[in-house]
Amino acid sequence: MMEERRLGIVVSGSLARGVEVRLDGAVSVEDIAVGRYVTIEGEKRRFFGMITDVTLDAIDQRLMTTPPDVSDPFIAEVLSGTSTFGRLHILPSLTIGGDALSLLEGPQQVKTVPTHFSVVHEASEQDVERVFGQVEEKQFYIGTPLDMETRVRLNPGELVKRSNGIFGKSGTGKTFLARLILIGILQEEAAVNLVFDMHSEYGWEGTSEEGRKVKALKQLFPSKVAVFTLDEEGARRRKVSTDFVVEIGYDEIEPEDIAMLRETLGLTDAAVQATYRLARRFGERKWLESFLAMESREEMNELAQSLQEHEATMAALHRRLDSLRRLRFLVPQARDNAIQRILEYLDRGMNVVLEFGRYTDIVAYMLVANLLTRRIHAQYRERMERAMGEDIASPRPLVITIEEAHKFLSHELAGQTIFGTIAREMRKYNVTLLVIDQRPSGIDEEVMSQIGTKITCLLDNERDIDSVLTGVSGKSELKAVLAKLDTKQQTLIFGHAVPMPVVVRTREYGSPQSYKELGFREALELKKQAEEDKDLWG
Amino acid sequence: MSSKIGEVIEASTGEFTAQCYELHRPPPFGSLVKTREGEVEIYGVVSRAETTSIEQGRRPIARGREEKEEEDIYRASPQLEKLLRTDFTALVVGHREGRGGRESEKGGGSGETEKGEKLHHYLPPRPARIHSFVYLCDREEAVQFSQSLDFLSILVGAGVQADELIAASLRHVAAEQPDPQDFLIRSGKELAVLLGGETNRLNTILRRIKW
Structure with a gap:
């Protein structure tokens, strides 16, 4: 094994706070970056950790008050590393190698700290490989650690066992990251995806920050992805080939769906209660249509009286619900059952991306995402229960991707919406979430604590950082790392699917080469392959 | 000889x-x-x-x-x-x-x-x-002897003129080295450790052995 650069020796520390390392004179603090990996050669085992802070220190406080003549390069060189030196703060996360047992069992969580004066080296590529697992040809990887070439594997199979979150303020590459992860799940067939694609970026094509067009799922994997749309006209204008146009009938909207929109529509509690009464009066499938059909004031007043509701409440409710009519995908009677169609595709192992087209407002998004998810989840639940009882195959694991997650999973709503339920019940019914959000502090704490793997780009709001890091060991250290991420292509990943927190330079996405690496093959190439196959089989 | x-x-x-x-x-x-x-x-x-x-x-x-x-x-x-x-x-x-x-x-x-x-x-x-x-x-012997800088710790405790003595001896030995600059930096670092908090003494010596 190649010997890596020696950085220094351990001088103090604790398991809870991490260890302090005195930097060797030959190593400049300026060559060090937080987020990098190191190994510590303990007496009995090797520790693997991450640099979380860099400090300047001096042997004597007087040096700070009366600095030596450092304009003289000789004096400056003598003093650096001796009288003045750098200190690193390292958070050991795992023990690797050392004895036969640990070699067999692989990396283990640390339960102690290395002895005094253990030597610290930069981690070698092999060490990183040992920790994150070797990436085989065709296996999915998310990127490389800082300043290293080793690929960091993010096992989609492990990932989909829990709900996951992608966080980061806008413009930090959440969408790119989400696309990569969706591709990973798709490629290794760990689960099928249902993506509620608010800005139409995942289905056919998206745009990069610089305005360049990038291929999205359907272009890369046409045989595995179906694009559904709410906005047929828009899709046609954008020349996107869609597989299905989703329409939602008034009869499919239940009072629960309206309750979800309480805040966005500005409904009062009384108004929400009234919807339930309306449903009882007109029937679950008829209430909205019947209610919206009322036009005269007298009719409304009559209804209010018979339901023992306040007239003003009813009028306000009517006005607000009437605003839903502008959503053109809402029709009195849908031509086709979208939920059934989605389930059919999912059952065939096809990934479904539902594009919202021009309906990018949050009302439409929440209404549709919630409505569809609730029905699909109910179906999954039924099938899972049947599968358990009757010993038949359980449905394929499903990952539902939602954006603007804090709107669905806010403290007030998390208890009511289906997404809160899914996040909490984990994979009991084979359904998990991939939430994408720029305001993680808006997400309910309980839901946040159930998120298995957190993939976060740069966050700079204190509350957002706190909420993402809740319950993680070494929180304050990771905070420093998180706040220092680059705005582009850098991500901190921690949680269920990775053995330890890792800062990753996300793999490239958007160039022809990157598509190829992800398994995309040009039409020409496919044709050639087909011809070769024909030759082979005659 | x-x-x-x-x-x-x-x-x-x-x-x-x-x-x-x-x-x-x-x-x-x-x-x-x-x-x-x-x-x-x-x-x-x-x-x-x-x-x-x-x-x-x-x-x-x-x-x-x-x-x-x-x-x-x-x-x-x-x-x-x-x-x-x-x-x-x-x-x-x-x-x-x-x-x-x-x-x-x-x-x-x-x-x-x-x-x-x-x-x-x-x-x-x-x-x-x-x-x-x-x-x-x-020359040869001086170079060989100075491969280890442990002798500096004896000189550090040499009494009143210790600092002058350290500086003079390092100047001598350095002159015989193939790379005097590197030798002086190594010695300087050793002294920085030996003298610990005594930064003034260290500064005095360093100024005297500057190459």
């Missing part, structure tokens, strides 16, 4: 004093010298030199009022050379085991790896013998 320059006239574990064979020609302050006690070669750093009258209590008197040149005084009174003496003291900084007795035939240091030889940078078991010859170490 190390040159013979004097003879031990007083010796203790930590230092030895030698009389120079040539008047007014002591080895330079801070230079590396060696003497011997049986099988053991003892290394010292010249820490003091003085020229006095051979008889304690009889001080020399000024003689040059009528002379034009200083040298004329000695020419006019050749007995002066016999009445004066130059002594120097060396601080013992290390020793080499298992070589004694061969110096005259073999010359300078020929490597620690030579069979049975060991260079130590700490005090020898016994002081030098009176009348042992004292040699000025040659």
Whole structure:
């Protein structure tokens, strides 16, 4: 094994706070970056950790008050590393190698700290490989650690066992990251995806920050992805080939769906209660249509009286619900059952991306995402229960991707919406979430604590950082790392699917080469392959 | 080839004093010298030199009022050379085991790896013998001795003129090194560690050994 650069020796520390390392004179603090990996050669085992802070220190406080003549390069060189030196703060996360047992069992969580004066080296590529697992040809990887070439594997199979979150303020590459992860799940067939694609970026094509067009799922994997749309006209204008146009009938909207929109529509509690009464009066499938059909004031007043509701409440409710009519995908009677169609595709192992087209407002998004998810989840639940009882195959694991997650999973709503339920019940019914959000502090704490793997780009709001890091060991250290991420292509990943927190330079996405690496093959190439196959089989 | 320059006239574990064979020609302050006690070669750093009258209590008197040149005084009174003496003291900084007795035939240091030889940078078991010859170490030997900088810790505690002595000896040894700059930086770093919080002392020395 190649010997890596020696950085220094351990001088103090604790398991809870991490260890302090005195930097060797030959190593400049300026060559060090937080987020990098190191190994510590303990007496009995090797520790693997991450640099979380860099400090300047001096042997004597007087040096700070009366600095030596450092304009003289000789004096400056003598003093650096001796009288003045750098200190690193390292958070050991795992023990690797050392004895036969640990070699067999692989990396283990640390339960102690290395002895005094253990030597610290930069981690070698092999060490990183040992920790994150070797990436085989065709296996999915998310990127490389800082300043290293080793690929960091993010096992989609492990990932989909829990709900996951992608966080980061806008413009930090959440969408790119989400696309990569969706591709990973798709490629290794760990689960099928249902993506509620608010800005139409995942289905056919998206745009990069610089305005360049990038291929999205359907272009890369046409045989595995179906694009559904709410906005047929828009899709046609954008020349996107869609597989299905989703329409939602008034009869499919239940009072629960309206309750979800309480805040966005500005409904009062009384108004929400009234919807339930309306449903009882007109029937679950008829209430909205019947209610919206009322036009005269007298009719409304009559209804209010018979339901023992306040007239003003009813009028306000009517006005607000009437605003839903502008959503053109809402029709009195849908031509086709979208939920059934989605389930059919999912059952065939096809990934479904539902594009919202021009309906990018949050009302439409929440209404549709919630409505569809609730029905699909109910179906999954039924099938899972049947599968358990009757010993038949359980449905394929499903990952539902939602954006603007804090709107669905806010403290007030998390208890009511289906997404809160899914996040909490984990994979009991084979359904998990991939939430994408720029305001993680808006997400309910309980839901946040159930998120298995957190993939976060740069966050700079204190509350957002706190909420993402809740319950993680070494929180304050990771905070420093998180706040220092680059705005582009850098991500901190921690949680269920990775053995330890890792800062990753996300793999490239958007160039022809990157598509190829992800398994995309040009039409020409496919044709050639087909011809070769024909030759082979005659 | 190390040159013979004097003879031990007083010796203790930590230092030895030698009389120079040539008047007014002591080895330079801070230079590396060696003497011997049986099988053991003892290394010292010249820490003091003085020229006095051979008889304690009889001080020399000024003689040059009528002379034009200083040298004329000695020419006019050749007995002066016999009445004066130059002594120097060396601080013992290390020793080499298992070589004694061969110096005259073999010359300078020929490597620690030579069979049975060991260079130590700490005090020898016994002081030098009176009348042992004292040699000025040659380049090769100085380089070899200074491969380890452990001798600096002895110099650091040398008393009043310790800092001057350290600076002088490092200047000497450095001049013999293939890469003096690198050697001085290494020594400087060693001193920074040895002197710990005494940054003023460190600064003083560093300013004196600047290359």
